[in-house]
Amino acid sequence: MTASSLAVRMNGIHKSFGPVRANRGASLEVGTREIHALVGENGAGKSTLMRLLAGLYAPDAGTIEIATPSGEMRDVTGWSTADAIKAGVGMVHQHFMLVRTLTVAENVVLGREPVRGAMLDVARALRDVKALGEQYGLRVEPERLVGELSVGEAQRVEILKTLFRGARILILDEPTAVLSPLEVKELWGVLRRLRDDGATIVLITHKLDEVMDISDRITVMRHGETVARMETRDATPDVIAKAMVGREVALMGTRNEERGSAVDTATSSALVPRSSLSVDTLVVMNRGLRAVDKVSLSVAPGEILGIAGVEGNGQTELIEAIAGLRTVAEGTIRLGDRDVTNASVRARTEAGLAHIPEDRHRRGLVLDYSVADNLILGDQHKYARGARSVWALDDARIGANAQDEIRRFDIRPPESALPARSLSGGNQQKIVIAREMGGSYDVLLASQPTRGVDVGAIEFIHAQIRAAREAGKAILLVSAELSEILALADRVAVMYGGRIVATLPRREATEERLGPLMTGATDTTRPAA
């Protein structure tokens, strides 16, 4: 073992994008045959640093060196992606870099196509991709269209792409954000196999349990600088979190304490008289399929119902149907005692519904609008100038509302005129949270409320959701993070294949029990609800 020999050395790296200084003097050392966790909050500059290594950008200052096969360090500062690929550096991006209209095999071989004469050798591409997948336990059918794959499969294609190019240094940017616990385990298996095979792996993440689980060494970044390096066996989650944030934080691992059983008994009976949200045998179609298949659920005031499940099992369609963004094929949706099955989005909002959408870029924000304008989206009719005028917006009131919510929800930087695009992911999400939870509502749909945000923002958003529960709101929470469901929910429903396959009270909902349910195994201990 040559664990001490270096594979990558980056020194004094500076990189700015306009006024934003993503890296300021960052450094990184990664050894061969190690899984190295690069951790830090959102906006700490992790992805930028790795994109520099992968040749996507050139640094403004600093040096990048990688080890040659003979073990010497070679200066590769400012190289191109093509050079990086040739030298065996591959990156799996957070947002998949896949062409949806091409097949798995076509995506994998793109740029290094096998040819027979002038023709693309499709048969060989299929064969090579299949063999490579089998070698590393990356299961995916090479002839399928990428647009039809699940996120877990798409990620395997991304890894295959780098391996096909002979990657020996593999960079993964937040690879588990979209995976089920089982898929995460599989991924860890693949990464360990690769490491034992001699590869070097850099894992960008901000999930501390993952860091502890898989990594050998850790580098922590904050505000574009490298602030700590440690061996994983010497580290604890608290130490890492403190280095990431620069202060003490309450970690999400602090589990939701069992609350009084009033809620449980009220909702475990078939009839729920005082539910704020009730959905009855709901069917929602998507592309001719029953994306939501006869789902019934109800949420009482002061209760959080968590929906666990691997993404793509109908959660999105369910939430969007309740929010009024999708047509309901069958069944009913009630807010309090009001039937809103076919009501407009505005009517639902007025009936007390708030919605934190799963994708803040697609549904939650208009990125080019200012923070202030984003904070009144959907309520703009209430900000008209004068009593009845619909012709002009009242900038003074919009500004006052923005100042108020920026303060209450700690949106940074506190500049209401900035375009939402210029804020970090966590602060963008806080705009959505502020808009939806800042006004009056009875029922909250919270879909992936902390996706892609940093530890500090997660802590803040979770506190807001708990406070809303204490204030008597009914909350339907959907999250791909099982730990988030377990940290917040009073009851946990598991969705699989468009159905709710089980509903468990929090005390019975353990990872061991939920994991198999999420992958479609039937729960032997309790019949499906």
Add this chain to the structure above:
Amino acid sequence: MTEIAAFIAQTIRIAIPYLFAASGGVVAERAGVVSLTLEGFMLTGAFAATLGSFYSGSPWIGVLCGIGGGLLFGLIHAVASIRYRADQIVTGIAINLLAVGLTRFFLLMAFDSSSNSPRVPGFGITGDAASLTGALLRNPLVWLGLMAIPAVAWLVHYTPFGLRVRAVGEHPAAAETLGVPVKRVRYLAVALSGILAGLGGVYLALDQHQFTDSMTAGRGFIALAAIIFGRWEPVRAGLACLLFAAAETLQIQLQGMQGIPSQFVQMIPYVLTIVAVGGFVARSTPPAALGKTED
């Protein structure tokens, strides 16, 4: 029987410029570059071919000059839209206007006429209306035009270059991360569209044995409509070209009939284009990165 043969011959004669332009345009569009410029490429090709054929006396030199003219304008469009990331709709319109202006200017310079060039050598025999079919069969550009669509279909679907074209038109960032030279692929695709659309213009000019001012008369746009109607698939775009050409042939044959105002008959191909594109395009998906200038 002879009427059917005449109908087919006439349809093919009209379809050839469309087939050339659409086969070129489909490659550029699949690579993510809007092909509003086909009209300008065709017009330049037609004029360059006339010049070449006139001065050399050989239609083959005319063909080479036409290819050069289309290629030149293709490269201008490529530099503006790929290198300088100009809005492709705007540069497209500019290039079409530039083609009209420049051909008009050089028409006056070279032939001292504001309407048309003198007669130039072409392929086949003209003036012999009875053997349109024979003239077509003897015109190498007809054969080339009929082969353009299958050749492009093969290129797009079965070659490494085609795979790269499809990738850069759909997700250029993904292609870039794999080391595919996105800009180079797009340059090649647009250059190819210039050459092919230029050949469409060459055919027009040599078929009529002269260049007339603005002689393409919107054929580049019809070809673009055929691409869209064909949902960016070369073979379907080719079939759309044949459909539009058949409608035009019908229009010509109906013009002699009594009772229908000729203005309405002349509208047939354009109405068909609008109905076809408007009625079907809503349901089709263009290449995801088509016309996007920021990468």
